[in-house]
Amino acid sequence: MCGGGRPGAVDVVLLLAVRMPGVQAEDGRPADLQAxxxxxxxxxxGLRNQIGQLATALAETEARLAELTTIRKVFAELTPAGAKTNRPRRALLNRSS
Known part of the structure; x- marks a missing residue:
């Protein structure tokens, strides 16, 4: 824990409470902080690892969404206005994956 708001400063009382069993910090924190x-x-x-995995999955999902948006725009440009396609739209999206 930092003291005095200075980077690298050490709270000596807290340090002693951690290193010496039975010693309690002035603010009432337990002596077994190290435990x-x-x-x-x-x-x-474990939580940091899980956050990393979720962030990776989110980035992959966002990339796939951007890809699907691009595909939709290409289809919209290539399909004449009012024309019906031979396949249902869902089949086209499933085929692109």
């Missing part, structure tokens, strides 16, 4: 940190770190890492 709590050890328990929550793997969960935090």
């Amino acid at each position: 709590q940190n050890d328990e929550t770190t793997p969960r935090g890492n």
Whole structure:
């Protein structure tokens, strides 16, 4: 934890509370902060990984949506106004994937 709002500053009381069992920080934080940190770190890492996977999936979905939008515009330009296609629209979209 940083103290004084300066980057790299260390809260010495908190550091002592973490390193010395039974010592409690002035603000009432428990002395077993290191144990709590050890328990929550793997969960935090798992959540970061999950966020990364979801961000990748979102980017892939957005790219596919952009591709489908382009395909729709091309079809709209190539199809004469008022003309009916031989295949249903859904079949054309499914075929492009």
